[in-house]
Amino acid sequence: xxxxxxxxxxxxxxxxxxxxxxxxxxxxxxxxxxxxxxxxxxxxxxxxxxxxxxxxxxxxxxxxxxxxxxxxxxxxxxxxxxxxxxxxxxxxxxxxxxxxxxxxxxxxxxxxxxxxxxxxxxxxxxxxxxxxxxxxxxxxxxxxxxxxxxxxxxxxxxxxxxxxxxxxxxxxxxxxxxxxxxxxxxxxxxxxxxxxxxxxxxxxxxxxxxxxxxxxxxxxxxxxxxxxxxxxxxxxxxxxxxxxxxxxxxxxxxxxxxxxxxxxxxxxxxxxxxxxxxxxxxxxxxxxxxxxxxxxxxxxxxxxxxxxxxxxxxxxxxxxxxxxxxxxxxxxxxxxxxxxxxxxx
Amino acid sequence: xxxxxxxxxxxxxxxxxxxxxxxxxxxxxxxxxxxxxxxxxxxxxxxxxxxxxxxxxxxxxxxxxxxxxxxxxxxxxxxxxxxxx
Numbered sequence: 565x566x567x568x569x570x571x572x573x574x575x576x577x578x579x580x581x582x583x584x585x586x587x588x589x590x591x592x593x594x595x596x597x598x599x600x601x602x603x604x605x606x607x608x609x610x611x612x613x614x615x616x617x618x619x620x621x622x623x624x625x626x627x628x629x630x631x632x633x634x635x636x637x638x639x640x641x642x643x644x645x646x647x648x649x650x651x652x653x654x655x656x657x658x659x660x661x662x663x664x665x666x667x668x669x670x671x672x673x674x675x676x677x678x679x680x681x682x683x684x685x686x687x688x689x690x691x692x693x694x695x696x697x698x699x700x701x702x703x704x705x706x707x708x709x710x711x712x713x714x715x716x717x718x719x720x721x722x723x724x725x726x727x728x729x730x731x732x733x734x735x736x737x738x739x740x741x742x743x744x745x746x747x748x749x750x751x752x753x754x755x756x757x758x759x760x761x762x763x764x765x766x767x768x769x770x771x772x773x774x775x776x777x778x779x780x781x782x783x784x785x786x787x788x789x790x791x792x793x794x795x796x797x798x799x800x801x802x803x804x805x806x807x808x809x810x811x812x813x814x815x816x817x818x819x820x821x822x823x824x825x826x827x828x829x830x831x832x833x834x835x836x837x838x839x840x841x842x843x844x845x846x847x848x849x850x851x852x853x854x855x856x857x858x859x860x861x862x863x864x865x866x867x868x869x870x871x872x873x874x875x876x877x878x879x880x881x882x883x884x885x886x887x888x889x890x891x892x893x894x895x896x897x898x899x900x901x902x903x904x905x906x907x908x909x
Numbered sequence: 910x911x912x913x914x915x916x917x918x919x920x921x922x923x924x925x926x927x928x929x930x931x932x933x934x935x936x937x938x939x940x941x942x943x944x945x946x947x948x949x950x951x952x953x954x955x956x957x958x959x960x961x962x963x964x965x966x967x968x969x970x971x972x973x974x975x976x977x978x979x980x981x982x983x984x985x986x987x988x989x990x991x992x993x994x
Contacts, residue, residue: 611926
């Protein structure tokens, strides 16, 4: 199947800007550069939308616009945290108002499936609509559902995306678990900063997957595989080797590996080991210095890979060979591991 | 009454997040729903909460809502008649 179009809202302005000059931040949380939503969403609808809903809807609509499709056969979303700001809003009001005088809007908008539902409402699209909430596999679950629908012939074109947002509360709470750097660091050098923690991130990325080639696709999506809590680095290696073997792809056939290194020393150990074994002498790039770490960040990686294949240019490696085959390997908190294989059309 | 209506307009704008509007943009007798400001049923619930929060007035029955929330003036009249002393 093919990635026909993409829509992405992240801490980076666009892929062309990323090639020219990636946005660099000194912080421990990377927030999105948001567009002027009034050009994308009806202002009457915007007033009820929280930031994540606007980000998700805008990325989804941008993706559909590029594909020239306004009624996909399915809309599938993956999100780990859902609409956090709205959830915080109505929970806070419950406490403040002693469980009385609760306003409906924040509650209605707080459900995890709001982004997918809003896109469907705007399109008046009554087709299959589903949202997956599965921690670090949320986006992968959405993708697997989309792939299954297409492979089973139940859908020809599917809008699928991953969305997650940072709020002050979520950043504070997750910081207590030691997930993020305690001091601001330059996003350009998070991989050199020793020690614990990474940079918090957020984003919304959507893809229009199509059964048939359109002649102007970004890339072909060959396969997706997930594995959970591998017992050790050798199990990770075996999963990757088996995944490639299943696709009849040799490690030497891969032009570019996009890894989920995030600057946390413990998290990155597995990537270091792979770069000395299975990925030895392979061209590889990281992506979490561009978008931060969040449970659906692999959607950003997929957006990056699709653009690399379409343009033939790898951010940070302008002289590298035009990539025809890209492997994405990411893990979230060393628990949820995912692999994507893409190739040129 | 004029002061109350102005306050109401400010509160409606804030409660419903009508960022593009100023109190002067809302007519005293302009319908709030459908053809007027274009509010809908979710907004009606927000307005009920607004009455309770700001003026300690609880609508006795839901059927009243249609006449109470017809315009800013009808809301102001209802508040004047029902606000606790």
